[in-house]
Amino acid sequence: MNDRLVDKQISLEARDLSISYGEKQVIQQVNMKISSHQVTAVIGPSGCGKSTLLRTINRMNDFIPTFSMEGEIIFQGRNIYGPYSDPGVIRQKIGMVFQRPNPFPKSIYKNVIWGPKINGYTGDLQELAEDALKRAALWEEVKDRLNESALRLSGGQQQRLCIARAIAMNPDVILMDEPCSALDPSATARIEDLIKELRDNYTIVIVTHNMQQAARISDQTAFLYEGDLIEYGVTKKIFTQPDKKKTEDYITGRFG
Amino acid sequence: MKRTQRKRKEQLFIWICRAATWSAIAILLTLLFHVMREGIEWLDLQFLDSFPSRKPERAGIKSALWGSVWLIGLTAMISIPLSIASALYLEEYAPKNRWTRIIEINLANLAAMPSILYGLLGLAIFVRYFDLESSLWSGSLTLSLLVLPVVVIAAKGSIRSVPLSIREGAYALGARRWQVVFYQVLPSALPGIMTGIILALSRAMGETAPLIMVGALSYIAFLPEGPSDPFTALPVQIYNWASRPQDEFHGLAAGGIIVLLILLLTLNAGAVFIREKLQRYKS
Amino acid sequence: MLSRWIDHTVHLLLALCVVITILTTLVVIVLLGKESILFFQQVPLWDFLLGTRWEPLLEPKSFGVLPLVVGTLKIVFGSIVIALPLGLLIATYLSEFASTRFRSTVKPVLEILAGIPTVVYGYFALTFVTPIIRTLFPDTQIFNAASAAIVVGIMILPMISSLCDDAFQALPGSLREGAYALGATQFEVAVQVILPSAAARVGAAVILALSRAIGETMAVTLAAGATPQISLGFLESIQTMTAYIVQVSLGDIPADGIEYLTCYAVGLLLFIMTLIMNIIGNHFITQTRKLHL
Secondary structure (H helix, E strand, O other): OHHHHHOOOEEEEEEEEEEEEOOEEEEEEEEEEEEOOOEEEEEOOOOOOHHHHHHHHOOHHHHOOOEEEEEEEEEOOEEOOOOOOOHHHHHHHEEEEOOOOOOOOOEHHHHHHHHHHHOOOOOOHHHHHHHHHHHOOOHHHHOOOOOOEHHHOOHHHHHHHHHHHHHOOOOOEEEEEOOOOOOOHHHHHHHHHHHHHHOOOOEEEEEOOOHHHHHHHOOEEEEEEOOEEEEEEEHHHHHHOOOOHHHHHHHOOOOO | OOHHHHHHHHHHHHHHHHHHHHHHHHHHHHHHHHHHHHHHHHOOHHHHOOOOOOOHHHOOOHHHHHHHHHHHHHHHHHHHHHHHHHHHHHHHHOOOOHHHHHHHHHHHHHHHOOHHHHHHHHHHHHHHHOOOOOEHHHHHHHHHHHHHHHHHHHHHHHHHOOOHHHHHHHHHOOOOHHHHHHHHHHHHHHHHHHHHHHHHHHHHHHOOHHHHHOOOOOOOOOOOOOOOOEOOOHHHHHHHHHOOOOHHHHHHHHHHHHHHHHHHHHHHHHHHHHHHHHHHHOO | OHHHHHHHHHHHHHHHHHHHHHHHHHHHHHHHHHHHHHHHHHOOHHHHHHOOOEEOOOOOOEEOOHHHHHHHHHHHHHHHHHHHHHHHHHHHHHHHHOOHHHHHHHHHHHHHHHHOOHHHHHHHHHHHHHHHHHHHOOOOOOOOHHHHHHHHHHHHHHHHHHHHHHHHHHOOHHHHHHHHHOOOOHHHHHHHHHHHHOHHHHHHHHHHHHHHHHHOOHHHHHHOOOOOOOOOOOOOOOOOHHHHHHHHHHOOOOOOOHHHHHHHHHHHHHHHHHHHHHHHHHHHHHHHHHHHO
């Protein structure tokens, strides 16, 4: 794990990031650098703002009328919220997997190719779909029924399909918002394995309420509490010898 | 009151309720049976293929039938895109504020407005102001205004029931709003929208008063060749026959009603079929 | 960028369509108002509203709308007397007593009843209901209010039963359980608990159905006759506001004549009456729906 840290490159950076919904501030002055080709876990008790933070990264909060923010999120050298930045383009490069699997009510195949298709992909869609499904470890299970409705898949398969859908866009970053919270333990294990494999090609930021999961799969861990970034560092260190008392209390289950 | 007495009262009440429910079914059956009995003898190929006539035995519904087909076709072409677009705008684009609430109240009131007022509207606007005269244009534009609010309300409900997660999933793939709306939301909402459209078109197909107002004639001995031609329609023809004193014409009216009801039935069966087909991917 | 441009264009186009629905209302109001003003320049408002003779087509002309209003109210009254008790009983049966299977069979049947064109009801009134009434009461005229009122009642029956059924269904189950736990019979629960609790929405249903009956045109045109008069009897010919409008438009009306304008004056009255009732009815329904959520 340590050798990864040596040549780490910064993929995303939050600078003095504060987020509010209306009057209510949910994130205060967060500064955070996210390394590329690593799995970064964001943990914290529910309501601490971790999902908000995640959804701000690919501008999914734009749809909430009361949403407002200060500070910057830098991605590939530019502010995601800069005056010329285009949320559509940003979301093509920063994909997202949601808490509950949300496949479109279309066939498995169409689910995977929908994103590339609307964004003007000119290559071979068939090939792209196969590649994405293979990377999402779903190909073997669905290769004979690509034209079936995606809603017939099991919950775990649906979530892997959503991951394949995100991969098909060939993003740099994949954001995952508690991707296993609606799944059973065996489906969860498969997704966790998948996340570890995906690290080689993508930067992954995962929000989870499950500390064991964060410990199992992530390289870096950020602990968020009531909108403040309490501690952020190498996962092993956070879980074994955290600097802050609050982190230790949370890790050891004294609250949350 | 004693328990047994209360029990008896309860039983009596349930029986009355049951009788009321069956009476509604009985009324429907009586109506259908009556129409069948009066009209079936008039129903033959000659009836379908003849123009109206002063002699009952030679009269038919050819021009009325084709007039109705024209009307519904034009009404569908005008009202479907308009109503779907309005519903999409109100659900997917419009901010939720006082104005949209006023529009919603407005829609509900338009949907409940007596159809004869649409007739007055069509008469003054399309027939007289735009000088379209008593043409298929006037008729179908009037009917379009009539079905518009009904379809918009149905379509809005259907669009609203598309889960938010589908929209989020699409946006997260970099989709533009119009792409989300037209490639994800609309296809998901389509079965419900189709049902609303067909129901509204069936209503339009049976409408009589607005067509009389815009001047649908009952004696038309030719088929319309384009939307600018004068026309008659099935319900107008039925009205005309029913309003005459002679029994033969009442028989003709019943024959026309049978054809109208069969058309409505086909339309609704079509709706069910389309809905089932579109719902294939909704597990 | 192209797709951004498309986004804005689509937005604009869709908004344009909404404008049409709003425009419809405005045009109705402006139009009815404009033509009515022309009418009221020739006929004083009070003569119109309070006059008791409606003879706009015959000399000497007289423009008292009351006979038409009375005719309309007769139909409305007669139809609600039939539809309200029947509709309430059906709704009670479907909501409280019937099996799910029976319920899911009967609801579509009621929808068919609601989907039958009004001209068909007119035919039914004229050729089926009227002869029956005339056998029972030989004095009955061929065109009479009773026959039309009965079929209008049948027409609004599905509306009342389905709105009341919705109202009963919206009540929380705990309400029934509480009453049953006290040993109440199903009759007592239905009449003393369910009905009063749903009263507001039942009232709204009645108002909407009344408005529907006021605007009903073809059945009354066919079955109720064309004799505007103020009377109490149901067995004689009358004329409603809607039937009058149809009658005038069936003749060739000159666009500038007073006959043409009477249509719009009567139409305005019809519009105001139904609009008020619809607003009240819809308001009640949305209000109570909010309460129950």
